[in-house]
Amino acid sequence: MQGINKTxxxxxxxxxxLFVLLAAxxxxxxxxxxxxxxxxxxxxxxxxxxxxxxxxLLFVFWLFASPYGxxxxxxDDDEPEFSxxxxxxxxxxxxxxxxxxxxxxxxxxxxxxxxxxxxAGTPDAAREAMNLAFLHWGLxxxxxxxxxxxxxxxxxxxxxxxxxxxxxxxxxxxxxxHGWAGHAVDIVAIFGTxxxxxxxxxxxxxxxxxxLDYLGLLDVGLWQQVVLIATITVVATISAVTGVGRGIxxxxxxxxxxxxxxxxxxxxLGPTVFLLSTLVESIGRYLWTLPYTSFRTLPxxxxxxxxxxxxxxxxxxxxxxxxxxxxxxxVSRGRTIREFIGGVLFAPVALTFLWFTVFGETAIHMxxxxxxxMAAAVKKSVPTALFVMLDRxxxxxxxxxxxxxxxxxxxxxxxDSGALVIDIIGSGGNQDPPIATRIFWALLSGVVAALLLxxxxxxxxxxxxxxxxxxxxxxxVLMCVSLVMSLRSERRMEPARRAAPSPGAGAAAAPAxxxxxxxxxxxxxxxxxxxxxxxxxPPGAAAARREVARFIAExxxxxxxxxxxxLERHGRGTEIDTSSFSAGIAVLRNGQEEFTYSVRARAYHPxxxxxxxxxxxxxxxxxxxxxxxxxxxxxxxxxxxxxREAILRDFVxxxxxxxxx
Numbered sequence: 001m002q003g004i005n006k007t008x009x010x011x012x013x014x015x016x017x018l019f020v021l022l023a024a025x026x027x028x029x030x031x032x033x034x035x036x037x038x039x040x041x042x043x044x045x046x047x048x049x050x051x052x053x054x055x056x057l058l059f060v061f062w063l064f065a066s067p068y069g070x071x072x073x074x075x076d077d078d079e080p081e082f083s084x085x086x087x088x089x090x091x092x093x094x095x096x097x098x099x100x101x102x103x104x105x106x107x108x109x110x111x112x113x114x115x116x117x118x119x120a121g122t123p124d125a126a127r128e129a130m131n132l133a134f135l136h137w138g139l140x141x142x143x144x145x146x147x148x149x150x151x152x153x154x155x156x157x158x159x160x161x162x163x164x165x166x167x168x169x170x171x172x173x174x175x176x177x178h179g180w181a182g183h184a185v186d187i188v189a190i191f192g193t194x195x196x197x198x199x200x201x202x203x204x205x206x207x208x209x210x211x212l213d214y215l216g217l218l219d220v221g222l223w224q225q226v227v228l229i230a231t232i233t234v235v236a237t238i239s240a241v242t243g244v245g246r247g248i249x250x251x252x253x254x255x256x257x258x259x260x261x262x263x264x265x266x267x268x269l270g271p272t273v274f275l276l277s278t279l280v281e282s283i284g285r286y287l288w289t290l291p292y293t294s295f296r297t298l299p300x301x302x303x304x305x306x307x308x309x310x311x312x313x314x315x316x317x318x319x320x321x322x323x324x325x326x327x328x329x330x331v332s333r334g335r336t337i338r339e340f341i342g343g344v345l346f347a348p349v350a351l352t353f354l355w356f357t358v359f360g361e362t363a364i365h366m367x368x369x370x371x372x373x374m375a376a377a378v379k380k381s382v383p384t385a386l387f388v389m390l391d392r393x394x395x396x397x398x399x400x401x402x403x404x405x406x407x408x409x410x411x412x413x414x415x416d417s418g419a420l421v422i423d424i425i426g427s428g429g430n431q432d433p434p435i436a437t438r439i440f441w442a443l444l445s446g447v448v449a450a451l452l453l454x455x456x457x458x459x460x461x462x463x464x465x466x467x468x469x470x471x472x473x474x475x476x477v478l479m480c481v482s483l484v485m486s487l488r489s490e491r492r493m494e495p496a497r498r499a500a501p502s503p504g505a506g507a508a509a510a511p512a513x514x515x516x517x518x519x520x521x522x523x524x525x526x527x528x529x530x531x532x533x534x535x536x537x538p539p540g541a542a543a544a545r546r547e548v549a550r551f552i553a554e555x556x557x558x559x560x561x562x563x564x565x566x567l568e569r570h571g572r573g574t575e576i577d578t579s580s581f582s583a584g585i586a587v588l589r590n591g592q593e594e595f596t597y598s599v600r601a602r603a604y605h606p607x608x609x610x611x612x613x614x615x616x617x618x619x620x621x622x623x624x625x626x627x628x629x630x631x632x633x634x635x636x637x638x639x640x641x642x643x644r645e646a647i648l649r650d651f652v653x654x655x656x657x658x659x660x661x
Contacts, residue, residue: 009426012190042307054294057143069338073153080334098204106385108360148325162429196319197418201449210383211404233446236415270362318469544603559647
């Protein structure tokens with residue numbers, strides 16, 4: 001089959017199918033083996049998980065503060081493809097998923113009613129419950145994602161390597177990334193990613209079943225959940241086959257907005273002042289205890305609690321890292337490393353903390369001050385926790401229906417987008433892989449999720465995440481080493497050399513198999529498309545960029561020339577700098593720079609909450625202009641002021657502020 005790396009795809013698929021066969025034929029003994037594997041890994045490698053995840057977060061903080069933070073994920077003249085609001089919205093869509101809906105109420109309540117230490121149901125138990133939820137869903141999770149996303153984005157967009165995991169190890173492996181060493185890295189990434197997706201799908205279908213049961217549509221049961229997995233996986237597969245991208249994209253956007261509305265609804269109708277107070281205190285407690293909790297291994301208390309909670313989460317996040325990492329890399333081209341880390345680390349974490357506070361603390365407040373009932377509900381069934389909490393608020397049937405539909409949509413988009421990411425890795429970075437293989441991976445994700453439920457339910461899902469993440473954690477450590485090697489090498493280059501691909505990048509970016517010789521034009525086109533790692537800009541983008549260049553050439557530069565001529569009459573010198581998408585004027589007084597005023601115009605994708613894998617056809621791109629003043633102050637010009645006269649008036653206004661007029 002053309003367009004895929006047969007060695008990687010067939011090997012990974014064969015290993016996973018073997019797992020499926022063994023689980024289907026020997027369900028009970030296989031479930032016992034799975035539990036034994038988890039116990040072995042937690043008992044012998046728990047310290048490694050804790051150390052590496054803490055190390056990843058420290059590495060991210062170091063990169064953020066280092067001089068390397070100014071380096072772009074792309075060439076020096078690349079501009080971001082998305083505005084800040086759109087970028088943050090898409091980061092939110094990466095972090096806002098099935099897990100938050102499943103654990104938003106359940107995890108704080110489970111820690112509150114069965115604390116690791118101390119007495120259940122006390123204020124101390126409530127504080128520790130939120131601290132653990134923040135630990136498991138906070139900075140560490142996004143630090144893991146940043147390692148993979150930053151490595152993929154840096155090597156793909158700055159050094160023109162294929163957008164696949166093996167490329168991140170080029171400084172260590174060199175041309176061996178095209179041999180078995182590179183194949184092994186991608187196989188490990190596929191294996192871990194598929195089981196990470198299957199874990200999320202398993203959790204999601206348990207909650208869908210609970211929501212449908214609450215609405216009186218379907219009883220809770222294992223086989224009902226298997227049927228739900230099969231049904232929704234087929235829907236995801238159909239979306240991949242028929243190209244219903246616009247419909248799924250609209251549904252994704254509505255889903256994200258529904259999540260924000262649900263969050264606002266519970267915040268306003270729940271104990272609002274209590275939630276604000278606990279949010280402030282919980283953030284302070286989290287930051288205060290972060291150094292200790294980051295390295296906590298519990299060697300004196302046994303591994304059972306650690307295996308069910310912290311170890312499960314660290315494994316789950318590592319398993320998801322290729323999926324989320326590729327997602328955030330693809331929407332972050334043109335950002336600096338410091339921008340990337342700041343946006344990815346803090347924006348989703350802030351929203352996650354707000355989500356857990358609103359849903360988790362509302363449930364705790366109901367248990368402590370409103371007659372109880374939540375603890376018993378969570379003990380009876382973890383997936384129903386969200387619906388029991390919503391039942392205590394007005395409009396419970398409507399909000400429960402919305403929550404159920406949200407989980408279903410997350411299920412569909414996760415299966416579809418996850419299958420695409422696996423397919424891209426299995427195709428050596430080809431971002432338009434064959435549709436047949438995408439169908440295969442989508443179906444296989446559903447099959448694995450169903451089998452994990454059959455062989456052990458929630459425990460099997462947790463075990464799968466912890467087990468498959470171990471080898472990829474080693475790959476991530478090597479990614480950090482590789483990234484530092486390349487960044488150090490880059491700082492030693494001349495500025496002109498830094499803008500060019502690194503030595504050997506051209507060879508590394510060549511396809512593993514040479515294009516067919518039947519038509520040399522097709523072969524060359526395939527090679528160049530593979531080298532760039534990105535499709536040509538769509539027509540809407542090209543038109544928007546032409547409009548940006550026209551605005552600079554026909555409005556901004558003539559305005560600057562008028563300003564320069566007028567300032568000369570008043571004894572001031574000027575210097576004008578320009579490029580296709582920006583122009584600046586510096587005012588000189590006695591030969592010294594007194595004031596600077598620059599206009600930078602950009603073309604952006606329209607605002608969206610959708611996954612980038614879901615095509616954004618039919619929406620026009622947007623043009624925006626930013627004014628940058630001396631001292632780095634930025635402001636945005638509204639569209640109606642993107643003309644010559646508006647630039648002249650704005651310059652006079654800002655210059656007047658500067659000189660104190």
